[in-house]
Amino acid sequence: KAGVTQTPRYLIKTRGQQVTLSCSPISGHRSVSWYQQTPGQGLQFLFEYFSETQRNKGNFPGRFSGRQFSNSRSEMNVSTLELGDSALYLCASSPEQFARSYEQYFGPGTRLTVT
Amino acid sequence: AQKVTQAQTEISVVEKEDVTLDCVYETRDTTYYLFWYKQPPSGELVFLIRRNSFDEQNEISGRYSWNFQKSTSSFNFTITASQVVDSAVYFCALSDGDDKIIFGKGTRLHILP
Numbered sequence: 001k002a003g004v005t006q007t008p009r010y011l012i013k014t015r016g017q018q019v020t021l022s023c024s025p026i027s028g029h030r031s032v033s034w035y036q037q038t039p040g041q042g043l044q045f046l047f048e049y050f051s052e053t054q055r056n057k058g059n060f061p062g063r064f065s066g067r068q069f070s071n072s073r074s075e076m077n078v079s080t081l082e083l084g085d086s087a088l089y090l091c092a093s094s095p096e097q098f099a100r101s102y103e104q105y106f107g108p109g110t111r112l113t114v115t
Numbered sequence: 116a117q118k119v120t121q122a123q124t125e126i127s128v129v130e131k132e133d134v135t136l137d138c139v140y141e142t143r144d145t146t147y148y149l150f151w152y153k154q155p156p157s158g159e160l161v162f163l164i165r166r167n168s169f170d171e172q173n174e175i176s177g178r179y180s181w182n183f184q185k186s187t188s189s190f191n192f193t194i195t196a197s198q199v200v201d202s203a204v205y206f207c208a209l210s211d212g213d214d215k216i217i218f219g220k221g222t223r224l225h226i227l228p
Binding site: 045056058088090101104107108 | 148150152157158159160161162165167206208210215216217218219220221
C-alpha cells in the first residue's frame with residue numbers, strides 16, 4: 001500500500017497570502033488528522049476529519065481550516081498568513097474514527113515558509 | 116489538563132549502549148492511550164507502539180522495550196544495543212477523553228559510531 005502523501009513538499013509564501021495544503025491518506029483510511037510542528041511549540045494538533053466531517057479541532061485561530069472529500073483526501077487552508085505560521089505541516093491517516101485511539105500513519109509533511 | 120513531559124531534550128550514547136527515554140504524563144481520565152513515535156531525519160513520524168491505560172503489561176519488540184507504570188504516570192522506552200540507525204527524535208504522546216492527542220516536546224537521540 002502506498003503511504004500518506006502530501007503536496008507540495010515545500011512552499012514559500014508572503015505574509016497576508018493564503019495557502020492550501022493537500023493530503024492523500026493510505027487507501028482505505030477514512031480518518032485524517034493535521035498537525036503543525038515548530039521548534040518552539042513542538043507538535044500541535046490542528047484538526048481531525050472523518051467521513052468528510054470535522055470531528056475535532058485544536059486551539060488554533062479560525063484562519064486555519066480544512067475539509068475532507070468523499071475519497072478521504074483532505075486539504076487544509078491557512079488564510080492571511082503570518083510569520084509564525086512557518087512550520088512543518090504533517091498529515092496523518094488512521095483506519096478508524098477517533099484517531100486518538102489508534103496508531104496514525106504520517107506523511108512526509110509540507111514545509112511552509114512565510115516571509 | 117493533559118500534559119506529556121519528556122525531560123530529556125537530547126541524549127548521546129555510543130553505539131551498542133542501552134538507552135532509556137523517559138516519558139511522564141498527566142491526565143484526569145481513567146481511559147487514555149499512550150504512544151511512542153520516531154521521527155528520523157527524513158521528517159516522517161513512524162508509529163512505534165500504542166498502549167491503553169488498562170494494559171500495564173510491558174512490551175518488548177526486538178531491541179525495543181516499553182515500561183508502563185501507572186503508579187508513576189510514566190511510559191518509558193528503552194533501546195537495547197543501540198545502532199546508528201536509531202538516531203532520531205522520539206516523541207511520546209497521550210490521548211484521553213478530550214479526543215485530542217498531545218505530544219511531548221521530543222527527545223533527540225544521537226547514536227555515535
